[in-house]
Amino acid sequence: MTRERPIKLYVFDADGTLRRTTVEGQPCPNKPGEWELIPGVRERLEQIDWMRAGFGVASNQGGVGTGYMSREAAHRLLFDMAAAALGSAPPAGSIEMCPHAPYSNCPCRKPRPLMLRRLMHRFRATKGETLFVGDMERDEEAARRAGVRFLWAHEFFGWERPADGEARPAACDFPDGDATGNATNR
Numbered sequence: 001m002t003r004e005r006p007i008k009l010y011v012f013d014a015d016g017t018l019r020r021t022t023v024e025g026q027p028c029p030n031k032p033g034e035w036e037l038i039p040g041v042r043e044r045l046e047q048i049d050w051m052r053a054g055f056g057v058a059s060n061q062g063g064v065g066t067g068y069m070s071r072e073a074a075h076r077l078l079f080d081m082a083a084a085a086l087g088s089a090p091p092a093g094s095i096e097m098c099p100h101a102p103y104s105n106c107p108c109r110k111p112r113p114l115m116l117r118r119l120m121h122r123f124r125a126t127k128g129e130t131l132f133v134g135d136m137e138r139d140e141e142a143a144r145r146a147g148v149r150f151l152w153a154h155e156f157f158g159w160e161r162p163a164d165g166e167a168r169p170a171a172c173d174f175p176d177g178d179a180t181g182n183a184t185n186r
């Protein structure tokens with residue numbers, strides 16, 4: 001049995017990991033009132049001693065780059081989500097967001113690891129001390145490229161893994177569709 005180092009920095013994806021949309025047919029929230037925390041998130045995060053561990057969010061917000069919302073609005077939604085999940089305002093610098101459109105070849109969009117690296121640097125956590133929790137393959141790939149630990153959201157939060165084809169929270173991102181609800185990604 002390997003003894004793992006304690007986690008010093010927990011980083012979470014947003015959509016499909018901490019929050020889900022409440023607007024039917026829309027994969028992601030574009031404004032306040034269009035989202036809720038996924039049940040159980042708050043309770044699970046309460047189990048973590050945030051005096052000892054850092055908190056971060058790393059979210060692709062391609063809807064900014066494609067014009068569905070402003071950068072400020074997207075950031076505010078993530079901030080409010082983090083505050084709801086933690087029960088208090090998230091630490092300064094804890095929200096990392098890629099506002100660029102898909103396929104814009106920016107340096108930060110997951111699966112690129114830049115957002116994770118920024119958080120690790122800011123919160124002085126090594127690769128082995130950092131855990132990224134996400135719901136998509138691009139999250140797992142970003143963790144792999146950053147060299148950090150990874151858990152699927154359903155593992156971390158103890159959800160039943162959804163069956164194939166079952167409706168589930170979609171990412172606020174749309175490799176094959178758009179933010180109006182035509183997303184075809186998982």
Ligand SMILES: [Mg+2]
Binds near residue numbers: 171
């Ligand atoms: Mg997601």
Ligand SMILES: [Zn+2]
Binds near residue numbers: 098106107108109
């Ligand atoms: Zn970007």
